[in-house]
Amino acid sequence: MTASPDVLEDAPKAQEAPLPSATLGGDSKRSVEQITLLLFITVPFLALVAAVPLAWGWGVSWLDLGLMVAMYFIGCHGITIGFHRYFTHGSFKAKRPLRIALAIMGSMAVEGPLVRWVADHRRHHRFSDAEGDPHSPWRFGETLPALMKGLWWAHVGWMFDGEQTPQHKYAPDLIKDPAIRAISRQFVLWTAVSLLVPPLVGGLATWSWQGAATAFFWGSLVRVALLHHVTWSINSICHAVGKRPFKSRDRSGNVWWLAILSCGESWHNLHHADPTSARHGVLKGQLDSSARLIRWFEQAGWASDVRWPKADRLDSRRKESAAEAA
Structure with a gap:
């Protein structure tokens, strides 16, 4: 089971012995890591930009499209259900095999090591849209x-910032596992x-190097770039615009047009x-595929103690007037 950020605030005070590092670079980002990060941002993005004219001129096969969609939603749900709702916020308890599977699925989204991701996000919630928030769009005014x-x-x-979140302070529970x-x-x-999974499947399915190359382009590069920018949009767009029907101490808003691609994360308010x-899309018509999968995990006996929203809890967080929610 994971603990919520509120519980973890006092954890470092009771910590006596230093914990081992959960990332190869520790809390700092070395120059080689920064260069690698730049490559993983720019190369997939260039592939995403090239995808439109390529699809227009040559088309995209159903195999390539299927690999892109499948790998996208495996990684996306690994982030939304695993890294975010489970490991960061402890929205439910997971049996060991599911816990490991979610950790691997989230890692395959190529958004950084699990412990660093969780530490950054817990810090974000502690200082949301205030001084100390690692990625608030209101940082400069x-x-x-x-x-x-x-x-x-x-x-x-923010990902290139030299000041990194101390993992031993914000994610000691994960480091101990x-x-x-x-x-x-x-x-x-x-x-x-x-x-490598997409080109391997594409190459074997078509028995050709061309099939492997196109599968790598769509299922690896384009997929990673799209998932990156959707995830990063939760940090940027969803803290700058969107409706705010619930009371929060920051500027988090609901952005409906990101809901499907973000697997329900854009119901950010x-x-x-x-x-x-465990559910972010709590109002009528708010699609939240991550919550649906958590429900299925619960029904299968893989997840328990799920923190589903309750009517009285939601009512206590609603804004008093419709004008405030606009």
Whole structure:
């Protein structure tokens, strides 16, 4: 079981012996890691930009499309259900095989080592849209130029910041778990698996190098870029615009057009109003595929003690007037 950020605030005070590192670079990002990060941002993005003219001129096969969609939603749900709702916020308890599977699925999204991801996000919730938040779009002020600069920072820039979140302070529970610590340190391995599965399947299915190459382009590069920018949009767009029907101490908003691609994460206002809720899309018509899968895990006996939203809890967090929610 994971603990919520509120519980973890006092954890470092009771800590006596130093914990082992859960990432190869520890809390700092070395220059080689920064260069690698830049490559993993720019190369898939260039592939995403090239995807439109390529699809227009040559088309995309059903196999390539299927691999892209399958790998996208495996990684996306690994992030939303695993890294976010389970490991960061403890929205439910998971049996050991599911816990390991979610850690690996999230790692295959190529968004960084598990423990670093969780530490950053717990810190984000502790200081959301205030000083100390690692990726608030309001970091530089509220004027239009400042917001434009802040949106870039929240979307991409913060990942190159030299000041890193101390993992031993914000994620000691995960560092103490040998299996989770190992998966976090094996991030390069899971990245390689994530990138190589599509060309392997594409090559074997078509029995050609061309099939492997196109599968790598769509199922690896384009998929990773799309998932990256959707995830980063939760940090940037969902903290700058969107409806806010629930009370929160920050500027988190609901952005409906990101709901399907973000697997329910863009119903961000409720999440910040009630961070441990297993469902983010709680209002009528708000699709949340992550919550649906958690429900299936619960019905299968793989998950338990799920923190589903309750009517009285939601009512206590609603804004008093409709005008405030607009």
